[in-house]
Every structure is written in C-alpha cells, then in structure tokens.
Amino acid sequence: MANLSGLAAGSRVINHVVPGWRMKPRVLDSVLISLLLVSGLTSRGQARTSLPGAAQSESQPNATRLKVTHYDIQAELFPATHMLRAKVHVDFVPQTDLASASFRLNSALKVKRAEEPSGKEIQFKQDGLNLTLTPSSPFARDKTDSVIVEYAGALASAEGSPVEDLKLAYIAPEGSYLLYPACWFPVNGPGTDRFSATLKIKVPTDETVIASGKPSAPVRAADGTTYAFQYDKPSFPGTVIAGKYVVQPATAVGADITTYLKPGHEKFSGPYGETAAKALTFFSDKFGSLPSGHLAVVEIDDGTVGGYSAPGLVALASRGLTTPVNQKLVAHEVSHQWWRCLVSPSSPDDAFLDEGLATYSAALFVEATAGEAAFEDTMHQIAIEALTHEDAAPIAQASRLHEYTPEYNSIVYNKGAMVFHMLRWVIGDDAYLKTMRTLTQQYAWKTLSTRDFQKAAEQASNQQLTYFFAQWVDSTGVPQFKRTWAVYRTQNGYQVIGKIQQDLDIFRMPVEIRVYPEYHQPVNERIEMVGTTADFTINTPARPLKVVIDPASRILKMDDQTKTAVLMARADQLVQQQALLEAIKEYQKVLEINKNSSLAHYRIGETLFKLHNYNAAMEEFRAALNGDLEPKWVEVWSHLNIGRIFDLTGQRDRALNEYQKALQTNDNTQGALELANKYTQKPYTEDTRQAATGSGS
Numbered sequence: 001m002a003n004l005s006g007l008a009a010g011s012r013v014i015n016h017v018v019p020g021w022r023m024k025p026r027v028l029d030s031v032l033i034s035l036l037l038v039s040g041l042t043s044r045g046q047a048r049t050s051l052p053g054a055a056q057s058e059s060q061p062n063a064t065r066l067k068v069t070h071y072d073i074q075a076e077l078f079p080a081t082h083m084l085r086a087k088v089h090v091d092f093v094p095q096t097d098l099a100s101a102s103f104r105l106n107s108a109l110k111v112k113r114a115e116e117p118s119g120k121e122i123q124f125k126q127d128g129l130n131l132t133l134t135p136s137s138p139f140a141r142d143k144t145d146s147v148i149v150e151y152a153g154a155l156a157s158a159e160g161s162p163v164e165d166l167k168l169a170y171i172a173p174e175g176s177y178l179l180y181p182a183c184w185f186p187v188n189g190p191g192t193d194r195f196s197a198t199l200k201i202k203v204p205t206d207e208t209v210i211a212s213g214k215p216s217a218p219v220r221a222a223d224g225t226t227y228a229f230q231y232d233k234p235s236f237p238g239t240v241i242a243g244k245y246v247v248q249p250a251t252a253v254g255a256d257i258t259t260y261l262k263p264g265h266e267k268f269s270g271p272y273g274e275t276a277a278k279a280l281t282f283f284s285d286k287f288g289s290l291p292s293g294h295l296a297v298v299e300i301d302d303g304t305v306g307g308y309s310a311p312g313l314v315a316l317a318s319r320g321l322t323t324p325v326n327q328k329l330v331a332h333e334v335s336h337q338w339w340r341c342l343v344s345p346s347s348p349d350d351a352f353l354d355e356g357l358a359t360y361s362a363a364l365f366v367e368a369t370a371g372e373a374a375f376e377d378t379m380h381q382i383a384i385e386a387l388t389h390e391d392a393a394p395i396a397q398a399s400r401l402h403e404y405t406p407e408y409n410s411i412v413y414n415k416g417a418m419v420f421h422m423l424r425w426v427i428g429d430d431a432y433l434k435t436m437r438t439l440t441q442q443y444a445w446k447t448l449s450t451r452d453f454q455k456a457a458e459q460a461s462n463q464q465l466t467y468f469f470a471q472w473v474d475s476t477g478v479p480q481f482k483r484t485w486a487v488y489r490t491q492n493g494y495q496v497i498g499k500i501q502q503d504l505d506i507f508r509m510p511v512e513i514r515v516y517p518e519y520h521q522p523v524n525e526r527i528e529m530v531g532t533t534a535d536f537t538i539n540t541p542a543r544p545l546k547v548v549i550d551p552a553s554r555i556l557k558m559d560d561q562t563k564t565a566v567l568m569a570r571a572d573q574l575v576q577q578q579a580l581l582e583a584i585k586e587y588q589k590v591l592e593i594n595k596n597s598s599l600a601h602y603r604i605g606e607t608l609f610k611l612h613n614y615n616a617a618m619e620e621f622r623a624a625l626n627g628d629l630e631p632k633w634v635e636v637w638s639h640l641n642i643g644r645i646f647d648l649t650g651q652r653d654r655a656l657n658e659y660q661k662a663l664q665t666n667d668n669t670q671g672a673l674e675l676a677n678k679y680t681q682k683p684y685t686e687d688t689r690q691a692a693t694g695s696g697s
Ligand SMILES: [Zn+2]
Pocket: 019, 020, 021, 022, 332, 333, 336, 354, 355, 358
C-alpha cells in the first residue's frame, strides 16, 4: 500500500486516507485544486496565516460572550431547487449583558425574520458569515434567553460556505447533506460550544433522513415526510443527511449499526458495517463504552470532505467505500464518537484533542487488527506528514492556521497524533489508556483543554509532564539524531558503546536504540536522554552490524530518509496546488540528497509531461529507469510515459517498443499493464491524454 500510494500525484492522493472533515478533500480534480488554491494557498504553496486568534474572532467577535444550550430546528429540504427553508429556535445564556448577539450562518442562507419567543421582532444584520441580532433591550447576563430565526436559501454549491470553496452543505435530488461545520443554522463557537437539539426535517416522500438523536416515527403527508430527532446531551447534533437510501442493519454481532448506502452500493453494507462494529467494540474496550451504542454509517456524495462524524452518525463520501475496506477512515470517524462527540476541545488551540486523537486512535486500531509492522508503517507515514509543515506553528497555536490547509493537516492531525504516540511511549501503555478513560469519565459531554489533558496524564502516570508538553505542544522543532559507536568483544559476545547527540537544548525523552547483531534478533534498549547528548552501552550475543536510533518512530525526528520523504510529500502537495515549477524545485532537492532517486526523477518527468516539455520529461523518465528503481512501479510507469511521449511525437515504433517493455515488467500497479495493452492497440493521443493522466484517480 505504501508503494502503491506513491504512483502519480493524483493516485497517491487518492490512496491516502482522507479521514476527517477538517482535512482538505484531496481529490485530483482540477476544479477542486484551483478552488483550493483560491481558498488557502498562494501559488507558492504557503498557507495564509493570520494573527493568533484572528481566525475565530474576526467573524464572530462574541463567540465566548454567550453560550448556546439548545436548538429547536424545523427545516424543509427542496432537492429539486436546492432550497432549504428553516425556522430555528436558539436557547442561549449570555456571559455578560449583550446589546447584540452574533452567530455564524452560511451566507447562502438569507434571514427573513428574527424574533423573541413573545413574537416581538428583533433587528438583524447579515454580513458575510456574521449574523448579528439586536433586540430592543439587551440580553441579560446569565439569564437564559431565546431567539427565533427564519431563513431560506439555495445550497447548490460551495458559495456561502464557512470554508471557502468547500461544500459542506448541499441539497440536491441525488442526495443532501447538511454538515454541522457548514453553519446551516446559526452557530456559536464552532466546534467548542456544545448543545442539545430537537430536529424536525421535512423531505420529499421518497427520501430518508438521518440525524443525531432518538428518532420518532416519520409523519407522512401528501407533500412530504417529516422526520424528528431528539438529542438530549450537550454535543454537536447538528448534522442532517437525506436521500434515497438502501437501509440495512449491519449483521455484525454485538453492535447496533445501520448502514445507509446509495442504490448499487449495497455490497459495502456488510464489510463497512462489520469494520465499524469492530472499531466501536475496540474503542469501547479501550476508552469506555458510549452511552448509546447505535451508529448509523451513511454514504454521502464525493463533492465534500472524505468523512464526518456527528453523534451516533458517521458519514463517508462515496470515494471512501472501497474493497478492501478503508479501515483507517472508518476507525478515524468512529473514534470521533469519543473524541469530539463525547469530549471536545475547549478552544481552537486545543484542536489536536479532536483530530490528532482521532488520527492516533485509528492507528491504534490498525495496530490491534493489522499488527505491529502495519502500525509502524502507519506511524512512519504520520511522522512524515507531521514534518511537512512542522514549523508552521506550535500545536498550541493551531488557531493561527486555517482548517483544510496542508499546514493544518500537518500540525493538528499528524503532529497531534505523534504527540499521543510519544506520550504513550513516555508514560507506558497502561497509564496512556488510564488517561483516555479518565478523559471519557471526567470530561464526558464537556470540553477539554490541553492543560486538563496534561493533568489527567500526569495523574495516571504519576509523572510531571510539563517538559513534554512544553517541547511538543507549545514549541516547534524536532530533534535530528547523530550517533557514534564502537564495538568491543566480551566474554559472552559483544558490547556496543556509543553516544547519541541532537541539537535541541531542552530535549528530554526516552530514546530507543536498536542493535542488529549478525544472525540474531535485534536487541532493543531504552535510554533516558536529557539535553543534547546521551551515552549507551548494549550487549549483544553476536557481532553487531547496525545501530539504529528510534527504529519504531516513537519520537518525531528528522533524518535523511525522512527528509527525503518530507520533501517528496511537500512537492506532491505543490503538484496538487498546480504550482508545478515550485514542485520541480522541491523534487530536485530530493535529488541533491539522493541523485539516484527514481521516484524524484519520475515525479519531475510527470510534472514536465504536464507542462508539455516532452524532451525534458523523457530525460527524467530515462533517469528514473537508471536510478534505484524504488519503488518498483517506477519502471513500468516510466516505460509507459516514454511510450506516450513517442506516440505524441509521432514515433509509433519506438512507442510500441516502450509499451512492450512495460508489459515485460508484469507489474500492473494502478492498471499499468491494461494501459500498455490499450496503447499497443491504439496510439496514445492528446484526446486520451486527459483521461490517461487522470487514470490513477
Ligand atoms: Zn477527523
């Protein structure tokens, strides 16, 4: 899988797990790519960043000045016209006397009227995402107040979305989704202000509605069916999905799961229901059981995020339904039932307690189901992603980054996941799981700050962990280890005496050292490193061949191999952003470290091919064939692309020769052999070009 995922910029991206709604939808879709460019990235691939706290406060100045407690939502969906009509009753408690209250509302939705429960009109103003309500007399501090807001609008595209150019709410005949982060109802403190809700959703009679909470029997009328849901706990029950679904109870034992799939996709019910059940059981066992065991697994369109989790509901985009099951995706979303729905971050700066913890929990599921090697591979991938933008901001300043950007993904999801992984290494498995269970018990239905989390880990482990959080959460920077060692004969074998060094002054971590003796199992040793150097002495039964520092990626660190992977990942991101010339420069940095990197040559070739620079592209594909041939598929795909270039430049015999060489590899990675056969029959042309270069996706 790791190798497969490296093929074409597009296919790599597609094979990459796209877990949460906060992650950019990484589909190779030129429209989306250009949209993403507009949304958050300059042509140089840098994220737009803003001043600390600005991301939240600029559009909602009083997010912390009131606390929403409950929503009563009545909405009607008109798929044929993409229209939503809603009347929402919001209960809230002002934290101070408020002359006006602000909420976030999707700007595709236009408010028609706002009033007090008495019917008295309230003045309102919509400015972009900002909805400001100004009553005739101020909302009084600490006194529960209510407003009723009526609004309507078409949810047909990303227009009006809180995340520029990303559809989070959509109403259409092929299926509708109204995800909570779309702010399709007036939202306060997105992702942090927890609430209960009652929902009444009316849809055409042939549609089914899925939402969080206890359902009532649908009420059918001539002009539509109304589905009602009640969710009593403070959480985030504001996601509604509707459409024509094949509804099947999952057959898995011991879990109450229903799958809602689009007609034709019924075959995924069994495998996905079973995986979700396995994940639910696994996490219940590790973190403590959920108050409600029922889970709906619902398919939504590809036009949005890869997955999203709301209380009792996991939504997966169609592209996430694969054979075999995308285990990481399912486990990631299921784990959000704990890390978001049950316990959520208290501020945007604590966001890694949501996405980072979900990413790591999914890795734990991989460890339990696929074994230690698969887990180490997963953690290695996570480490590379974490390092692609590690210096963008400390985890504790996540609000400086914008969601759905590569930087946010790197810091919050992946470096966040590494923090949990490192914490587990520092305090041990038992204390780690004890910490998790403390969180789900003490903070159930509440918010959790990074300091609360630190306290829980300190109590569970009986260790003072300020140094750990200062280093990994509050700061940027990762160690780069150097080691020197010498071997001595002993009576019973050999002794390795050595020293490790790194540059971070405040560094303090246990470090694993692995020695590989000739013809024997490797020997692991854990040493406590404080500061820039540490000594080690390891006895081995036979002649030591190799000494590796931190072989299982238990520490987020930089080394030559990782550096290459990080440069490759960054360059791939630039390709996705269509910053092709920048991408080539980044691939060239890989060649400065390893001039035989077939993968870097191949990627440069591919990028030059996109730029129609066929001579230079050809040279790079040739260099790829003369390089280290890592990964193996570079060979078949280089021949294929050289063949394409010959076809495009009217040299059919030479093209056929290359396709023949491609076929001889017998390597059908990403359907390479089928393509080689196809081009053998019929020359590759500019017309087939579009389809062919997108073949991986
Ligand atoms: Zn997620």
